[in-house]
Amino acid sequence: MVFGQPSTKNYASITNATSSSVSEFTMCLFVRMKDTNFSSGQCLYSYATTGAPFGNAFYVCLFSPGIRISIHASGDDDTDARVKINDTMWHHICVTWKNTKGDWQFYLDGQLQSSGTGLKKNHQIPAGGTVVIGQDQDKVGGGFDIEDSFGPGEVTEVNLWSRVLSGDETAAQKANCDIAQAGLVLSWGQFKGKVTGVKIVEP
Numbered sequence: 001m002v003f004g005q006p007s008t009k010n011y012a013s014i015t016n017a018t019s020s021s022v023s024e025f026t027m028c029l030f031v032r033m034k035d036t037n038f039s040s041g042q043c044l045y046s047y048a049t050t051g052a053p054f055g056n057a058f059y060v061c062l063f064s065p066g067i068r069i070s071i072h073a074s075g076d077d078d079t080d081a082r083v084k085i086n087d088t089m090w091h092h093i094c095v096t097w098k099n100t101k102g103d104w105q106f107y108l109d110g111q112l113q114s115s116g117t118g119l120k121k122n123h124q125i126p127a128g129g130t131v132v133i134g135q136d137q138d139k140v141g142g143g144f145d146i147e148d149s150f151g152p153g154e155v156t157e158v159n160l161w162s163r164v165l166s167g168d169e170t171a172a173q174k175a176n177c178d179i180a181q182a183g184l185v186l187s188w189g190q191f192k193g194k195v196t197g198v199k200i201v202e203p
């Protein structure tokens with residue numbers, strides 16, 4: 001997906017994205033940011049449900065310029081992954097989370113870059129929400145702000161698993177685009193047909 005300048009009209013979305021609540025996940029994508037010096041937010045991925053405050057139940061956004069991972073439920077819980085990717089190069093990123101201890105990991109280009117614990121421990125992310133690529137959701141499937149819109153840049157191969165992938169699995173994605181099938185709940189092929197405003201370029 002090729003995004004132009006930030007606009008609330010550019011995104012891909014999938015409604016009813018998960019059929020059961022989520023106690024652990026991995027979300028990976030390839031991204032290239034063309035603006036090295038942005039000052040507003042750049043939201044890559046958001047998931048929103050009606051029960052969550054401000055819409056989002058989960059998001060991965062860049063806020064000038066570190067990547068923030070957030071899980072919302074009766075109060076936010078977020079963490080700064082201390083990773084910057086605004087260098088116009090392609091990067092592969094993976095975020096993992098598991099509710100048992102609230103452990104999270106952030107992989108950049110197949111390498112574990114940062115990690116932590118206590119992020120929304122014991123929380124279940126509710127089922128049935130909407131995933132949007134390229135926007136933050138202030139309400140389910142909408143409430144987009146240009147200050148949170150992704151662009152200019154490119155995003156591809158966005159996938160979501162209902163489990164924590166291993167380091168070897170994330171490294172294989174980066175190296176060979178080798179997408180693990182076990183636990184894959186949302187795949188890139190599903191997003192490609194649901195885009196608004198952005199251009200799809202086949203590899």
Ligand SMILES: [Ca+2]
Pocket residue numbers: 136137138143144145148
């Ligand atoms: Ca917003």
